[in-house]
Amino acid sequence: MLDIKLIRDDPEKVKMLLGRRGVGESEIDNILKIDEEMRKILTNLNSLRAERNSISKEIAKLKSAKDENGVNRILERGKSLSDEIKIEEDKLSELQSKLSESMLFIPNIPYEKVPFGKDERDNVEIRRWGDGTKFDFAPQAHWDLGSKRRLMDFERASKISGSRFTILRGDAALMERALVSFMIDLHTSKHGYTEILPPHLVLRQTMVNTGKLPKFEEESYSTTLDDLFLIPTAEVPLSAMHEDEIIDEKDLPLKYVAYTPCYRREAGSYGKDVRGMVRQHQFDKVELVKYTKPEDSYDELESLTHDAEEVLQYLELPYRVIELCTGDIGFVSSRTYDIEVWLPSYNDYKEISSCSNVTDFQARRSNVRIRRAGGDLEFAHTLNGSGLAVGRTLVAIFENYQKKDEKIEVPKVLRPYMGGKTEI
RNA sequence: GGAGAGAUGGCCGAGCGGUCGAAGGCACUUGCCUGCUAAGCAAGCGUGGGAUUUUCCCACCGUGGGUUCAAAUCCCACUCUCUCCGCCA
Structure with a gap:
C-alpha cells in the first residue's frame, strides 16, 4: 500500500x-x-x-x-x-x-535506479559466479536421471495429487532434508538470522497485508470453511508477524530465516516448465526476511542477496545475479535481484532466488512501525529473499553433479548432513 | 465441542451513560538538585486524520452492529487470550 x-x-x-x-x-x-x-x-x-x-x-x-x-x-x-x-x-x-x-491494486513505487523495461528481456545481468558445468558425456535432465535412478517419482505423484507434484524417494528425500538444514544453519550461524518455524495457514487479512491479495487470489490455495490460506511463501507469515507492533530502532534490523513448504496454484503457467520438478504446486523453500530502518533498506538488500548467493557458492553451483527491470519486478517490490542457477537441461540459468526490498509497502498494510530515538514513529521497511528454493537447488545438484555412471556426487558441504555419503 | 474469566495508552492498571482521551504507577524526555550510572523535586509524555495548519476540530478504550441528544461504560453478534471439562497427534 x-x-x-x-x-x-x-x-x-x-x-x-x-x-x-x-x-x-x-x-x-x-x-x-x-x-x-x-x-x-x-x-x-x-x-x-x-x-x-x-x-x-x-x-x-x-x-x-x-x-x-x-x-x-x-x-x-x-x-x-x-x-x-x-x-x-x-x-x-x-x-x-x-x-x-x-x-x-496499486503496486509499490520502483526505486529510481531500477532499469527501465517492459518485461524479463530487459532485465540486467549484474554478476556471474562460476561457469556453466562442462561434461565429457551427454548430461541428462533431472527428470530422466531422477526417474531412472528411482530417486524422483513423477508418475505416482500425479496418481495421488495430479500434475505438478513430485515424490522424492530414498537419498533424494534425504538430500532435500540435508539442503534445508544446511541452508538454515548457514544463515543462523554465519549470517545472524533467527530461525522461525511459522504457521503454513494464514488469515485472509495476512495475505492482504503482505500484498498477495486481492490481486493474486487465483494463485492461492485456500480453505473454504475457514477462509484460511496456504502460504505461497514464508515471506507471508514472516513479514506480517510484527503486525500492529512498534519496534525500537535500536533493535533493528530484525533478521529471520524460515523453512516452509510453499503452495502455489501456478494458474496461467500451463505451457511452462511442464517437465520435472522445477515448477510445482508445492515446494520447499528457505526464506530470509528482514525488518530495517528506511535509510538502511537498500544496503540490507545487497547483503541479503549476498547471503543467498553464498548458499550456491558453498554448494559450488554456477549462478548469475540479475536485476529485474521496472516491468518485471513484483507487485510489492521496489527493487529486486534474482539469482539464477545454471541448469544443464535448460542450457540456461533458471531462477532459484528472488530478493526484494519491499520498502514500507507491507509495513503500511500491517502497521509495523519503528520508534526513533527521538520518539518519532515511522513505518519499517521489510525485505525478503529466497535462501534458497530447495527443490530447484536439488534439481541443480542432480544436473550439475551427475556422473557418467548416473550417480550423483554429493556436494562437500552436504556430506555431514547425509551421513558422510559422497555420492547417491 | 461444553462451562467460566478477560481484552483500556510503550508496559501495568482504574474507570456511577454526560469536561474521560481516559486516574494512578512504571518506562521515557527535559529542567532543577545532589561532588561520583541511586534518590528527590518540577514539567512534559498515546495514535491517526481534517482544516481557516504557531491554533482549532474530529475519530480511536479487541472487532462489527444497536440503543441514546450523548457509549470505554448499556444491548447483540463475532474474534482472540486465559482457566477448567471433554476429545485428540
Missing part, C-alpha cells in the same frame, strides 16, 4: 514512476477523485460532529442545573444532527472502502 499523501502531494511524480511499471494514469486520477470527495465529506462530518458534541455537553450542563425546559429546547436539534451524521457516515465509509479497494 502506498501512502495516499504521496499521491495527493505529487501526483505527477507518482504517475511517472508507476508508469514505468505499467500502471495507467487513469488509475491514479481515479484515486485522487475519490480522495478529494472523501475529504470533502469528512470535513463536513467533522463540523457536524463538533456541533453535536457541543450540544451534548450543553445538555449535560442543563441537566445538572435541572433546567428541563432548556434541555427540551435543544434536544430536537441534537436528534436531527444525529440523523444527519449517520447519513454522512454512511457516505464516508462507502468512499473509504472504495478508496482502499483501489489503493490495494
Whole structure:
C-alpha cells in the first residue's frame, strides 16, 4: 500500500514512476477523485460532529442545573444532527472502502535506479559466479536421471495429487532434508538470522497485508470453511508477524530465516516448465526476511542477496545475479535481484532466488512501525529473499553433479548432513 | 465441542451513560538538585486524520452492529487470550 499523501502531494511524480511499471494514469486520477470527495465529506462530518458534541455537553450542563425546559429546547436539534451524521457516515465509509479497494491494486513505487523495461528481456545481468558445468558425456535432465535412478517419482505423484507434484524417494528425500538444514544453519550461524518455524495457514487479512491479495487470489490455495490460506511463501507469515507492533530502532534490523513448504496454484503457467520438478504446486523453500530502518533498506538488500548467493557458492553451483527491470519486478517490490542457477537441461540459468526490498509497502498494510530515538514513529521497511528454493537447488545438484555412471556426487558441504555419503 | 474469566495508552492498571482521551504507577524526555550510572523535586509524555495548519476540530478504550441528544461504560453478534471439562497427534 502506498501512502495516499504521496499521491495527493505529487501526483505527477507518482504517475511517472508507476508508469514505468505499467500502471495507467487513469488509475491514479481515479484515486485522487475519490480522495478529494472523501475529504470533502469528512470535513463536513467533522463540523457536524463538533456541533453535536457541543450540544451534548450543553445538555449535560442543563441537566445538572435541572433546567428541563432548556434541555427540551435543544434536544430536537441534537436528534436531527444525529440523523444527519449517520447519513454522512454512511457516505464516508462507502468512499473509504472504495478508496482502499483501489489503493490495494496499486503496486509499490520502483526505486529510481531500477532499469527501465517492459518485461524479463530487459532485465540486467549484474554478476556471474562460476561457469556453466562442462561434461565429457551427454548430461541428462533431472527428470530422466531422477526417474531412472528411482530417486524422483513423477508418475505416482500425479496418481495421488495430479500434475505438478513430485515424490522424492530414498537419498533424494534425504538430500532435500540435508539442503534445508544446511541452508538454515548457514544463515543462523554465519549470517545472524533467527530461525522461525511459522504457521503454513494464514488469515485472509495476512495475505492482504503482505500484498498477495486481492490481486493474486487465483494463485492461492485456500480453505473454504475457514477462509484460511496456504502460504505461497514464508515471506507471508514472516513479514506480517510484527503486525500492529512498534519496534525500537535500536533493535533493528530484525533478521529471520524460515523453512516452509510453499503452495502455489501456478494458474496461467500451463505451457511452462511442464517437465520435472522445477515448477510445482508445492515446494520447499528457505526464506530470509528482514525488518530495517528506511535509510538502511537498500544496503540490507545487497547483503541479503549476498547471503543467498553464498548458499550456491558453498554448494559450488554456477549462478548469475540479475536485476529485474521496472516491468518485471513484483507487485510489492521496489527493487529486486534474482539469482539464477545454471541448469544443464535448460542450457540456461533458471531462477532459484528472488530478493526484494519491499520498502514500507507491507509495513503500511500491517502497521509495523519503528520508534526513533527521538520518539518519532515511522513505518519499517521489510525485505525478503529466497535462501534458497530447495527443490530447484536439488534439481541443480542432480544436473550439475551427475556422473557418467548416473550417480550423483554429493556436494562437500552436504556430506555431514547425509551421513558422510559422497555420492547417491 | 461444553462451562467460566478477560481484552483500556510503550508496559501495568482504574474507570456511577454526560469536561474521560481516559486516574494512578512504571518506562521515557527535559529542567532543577545532589561532588561520583541511586534518590528527590518540577514539567512534559498515546495514535491517526481534517482544516481557516504557531491554533482549532474530529475519530480511536479487541472487532462489527444497536440503543441514546450523548457509549470505554448499556444491548447483540463475532474474534482472540486465559482457566477448567471433554476429545485428540
